Amino acid sequence: MTFLFMLVGAALGALFCAGVFDEPTGWTAALLGGCIGLLLGQLRTLRRRLTDVEKSLGNLRVEAAVQGARLAEPVRGAPAPAPTPTPQPRLESAPTPASVPPEPAIAEYRAPALVIPERVPPEPQTPAPPAPPDFFTQMIDRVKRWFTEGNVPVKVGIVVSFFGVGALLKYAADSGWLVVPIELRLLGIAAAALAALVFAWRKRDSHRAFALSLQGGAIGVLILTIFGAYRIWALLPSALTFALLIVVVAGAGLLAVLQDALALAVLAIVGGFLAPILASSGHGSHVALFGYYAVLNAAIFAIAWIKPWRALNLLGFAFTFGIGTAWGVQQYRPEFFASTEPFLVLFFAFYLLVPLAYALRLAPDKRDLIDGTLVFGTPLLALPLQAALLDYARMPMAWSALAVAAVYTPLAWLELRRLRLQLLGESHALLALGFATLAIPLAFSARSTACLWAIEGAAVLWVGLRQQRRIPRWIGYALQAFAGFAFFYHYNDVLGKAPEAAVAILNGDFFGALLIALAGVASAFLLNRCDARAPLAMLLFAWGWFWWLFAGAHDIERFAPHALRSDWSLALFAVTGVLGAEGFRRLNWAQAAWPALAAFALAPLFVVATALDNHGALEGWGAAAWALWLFATLRALADLATGKHALLYAAHFVFLASIAAVLGAEFTHLSDSHVRLNYVWTTLAALAPFAALFWCVLVRAAPVRWPDADAAERGRKPLLATITTGLGVAWCAGLLVEGNPEPLPYVPLFNPLELAQLGFLALLVVWYVRAAREGKTLLSAEARARLLAAALVVLLTAITLRGAHFLGGVPWTDELWRSALAQAALSIVWTLAGIAAMLLGKQRGSRAVWLGGAVLMGVVIAKLLLIDREHLHDLAAIVGVLVVGVLLVAVGYFAPAPPRASGENA
Secondary structure, three states: OHHHHHHHHHHHHHHHHHOOOOHHHHHHHHHHHHHHHHHHHHHHHHHHHHHHHHHHHHHHHHHHHHHHHHHHOOOOOOOOOOOOOOOOOOOOOOOOOOOOOOHHHHHHOOOOOOOOOOOOOOOOOOOOOOOOOOHHHHHHHHHHHHHHOOOHHHHHHHHHHHHHHHHHHHHHHHHOOOOOOHHHHHHHHHHHHHHHHHHHHHOOOOOHHHHHHHHHHHHHHHHHHHHHHHHHOOOOOHHHHHHHHHHHHHHHHHHHHHHOOHHHHHHHHHHHHHHHHHOOOOOOOHHHHHHHHHHHHHHHHHHHOOOOOHHHHHHHHHHHHHHHHHHHHHHOOHHHHHHHHHHHHHHHHHHHHHHHHHHHHOOHHHOOOOOHHHHHHHHHHHHHHHHHHOOOOHHHHHHHHHHHHHHHHHHHHHHHHHOOOHHHHHHHHHHHHHHHHHHHHHHOOHHHHHHHHHHHHHHHHHHHHHHOOHHHHHHHHHHHHHHHHHHHHHHHHHOOOOOOOOOOOOOHHHHHHHHHHHHHHHHHHHHHHHOOOOHHHHHHHHHHHHHHHHHHHHHHHHHOOHHHHHHHHHHHHHHHHHHHHHHHHHOOOHHHHHHHHHHHHOHHHHHHHHHHHHOOOOOOHHHHHHHHHHHHHHHHHHHHHHOOOOOHHHHHHHHHHHHHHHHHHHHHHHHHHHOOOOHHHHHHHHHHHHHHHHHHHHOOOHHHHOOOHHHHHHOHHHHHHHHHHHHHHHHHHHOOOOOOOOOOOOOOOOOHHHHHHHHHHHHHHHHHHHHHHHOOOOOOHHHHHHHHHHHHHHHHHHHHHHHHHHOOOOOOOOHHHHOHHHHHHHHHHHHHHHHHHHHHHHHHOOHHHHHHHHHHHHHHHHHHHHOHHHHOOOHHHHHHHHHHHHHHHHHHHHOOOOOOOOOOOO
8 A cells, every 4th residue: 555655645746746837846746745655655554563563462461471370270189399499481472362361460470480401411422433544554564464474484585585596697697607609598498498398297297286387388488499599599490490389389289188288288379370470481371371270270179079178269269360360461362362262261160160069078067058259250250351352242252151051050950959059059050040141132232131131030030039039039130220221221322313213102112111111010019929018129119110101201202292292291190190009909009009199299290391382281182181180090099099098188189289270270371362361360360270179178079078088188278278378479469469450440349359369368267267166276266367357457458559559540669659649548548447446346345356456546647657747738648637637536436445354454
């Protein structure tokens, strides 16, 4: 109310001085009147607050007296508590409607003293753990423990001996004792190594670990001595060096087999493979080199049939293919093919059979173990080497892959049927399948390869699921992925080239992509039967779905006219959606509902696309495309309802909104292109289907609740809220436009724009009334009434300004706000609205409604003070001020403020 006092005081001061004094005096009088109104309002507020404080103080005294009487009354059957000298603090509490004792009782009352509990000593805190020692402290502790724990004399002796030997060597060097010819030095070292080797051989039984280590060291010293004599000092020729290395390596291998010592065998193999490299002059024959390596690999193969030494096999494999690859990169030439190919085949055969020998030498209970590095590494390394030898010629490589598959197939059969090596046999069978698969792209085009791989992948996956084996399943996944990559390779290869003589659908590209799609969908269905929630089942279904859409989109891009591509795409998604919905219902396949949901979700985008391409959503072939979509989505809704899909309500929501959008787009096109109406009519034509849908959903019409009433009810509120938001934005935008109703004349309220705006508010009122009956309103009745009143005032303002524009000739520009006629009309209309609200509040006894009208009247007064006073030289402004003044006097007589309800604050 203070604000109203200020507005009334300022208005009275300004109006009183407007015609008598100059403008600065008028402003001063308005300011003075406002200050007087503020003081009166504050005085009224302070008086009301003082009354409330006096009432609260009386209630506090009553409460204190009642509380003291309750504390002083002794408990029946219990001794009275002993008084304590501690004073009692004053009690203050909220007022209560208890009976009031006489005043003397309040003065004589003394509250009992409070009992202060004994202070409990705090619990001792646990000390924090000490910080760990730093790095240097830890190192000192370790050195101390090394010299104080264990066999201390031996440790000290080793350290002392180390320093002694070092001192002796320094003295010998300084005295010239070590100046010996290099030949004698090398002979001495070799003799010492042979002596150590003989000594270690004699101690092989009593001190096995010591003997083996000493033998390995001696052999290593011999190899290094021979290499140094050849490479560093040039004391030995190349042939003799190679012969000596072979003797040492062969002897080491023999010692390893005789003593069952893997370490010696490893040392021998390493030395054997390094021997030709160490003794090489760079001008040797590759036939001799590979022949020597063939002998070494034959030795490894022979040892593999005796000892299951996997490390030895791996070393031979690594050195053979590693050195062979290095030679091929540096020195291979096409004329070496005839002398190189046999060695590659021989090495491949060695390491094809070595895993078999390794598996056979294992214990029967461990034969499921395989040497995976050799089983899969051999073909993976041999294949690129073979491709390089063949100069990457496709057909020879295809025949090579097919030959390898023919080798692996009987070997796998032998291992599975005869030797009972299950895992090794399956591995070789998979490799046979892989090489046969690899032969396909080498012999056929990328498109044919993709088709064959996709079908093969689905078949292998089916076998893996039937046998409950993981490896075939993963191979099936990989084959389908490779099929997709192969098809994309083909697609990129033909991209930009002239299309082949074919027709839509009946062409190789469509059927190739279709086969990949069918393989993916079939694989997803097979996997879905085993585990419906498996992520790979969902991924495979998405894979197949993608390729189906790719097949259709590719044909649309190639064969459809540009103006019809959106129609064909809409038909593609409609057909996909109904097929998916049928699969969801008939096969109980959850993932199959995705295309149906996509047909609903993408429909709003197609509304825009088809409207732009066809110059109207339902023009030309657009009508056929949307008719197909309507049929497909109706069937999909029925299928989703039968299957009780969780997102049925969302599909129903988008379905209804899409139909309204299609009709709105078509009505817009008709009103614009055929009837030639202006933007007001076209906008209303676009919004009319949404308003009709709002009404149908609001009254729960039967057509908009098919096929599932529960799903329709679940999506009812979101749909109403969405339409309300869209219409509300349009309603707000309509407030700012001119709203020319051509070809009709402008009549206030009775023109298309303002009738539509009033209709929108009426729809909101009906929605609120229905929601109130159902007890489902989010806002209170008072909040809804305030919002509706504000909307009516805003709409009334826009109507008034349009009347000034169309009937008064004021331009619809910024001049409208500077027009005296428009401002006077606004003042009168707002005053009438405020008076109507105050009269209604008086009639119904509603102070809130009356205050709403009073606030509007305060706005009118402020407007007169700040805006209309500048136009007092204009007759329209003077009439407006007079009308407002008369109306204010009338409202003071006919509609004074209703009485305030109990407990209501102004």
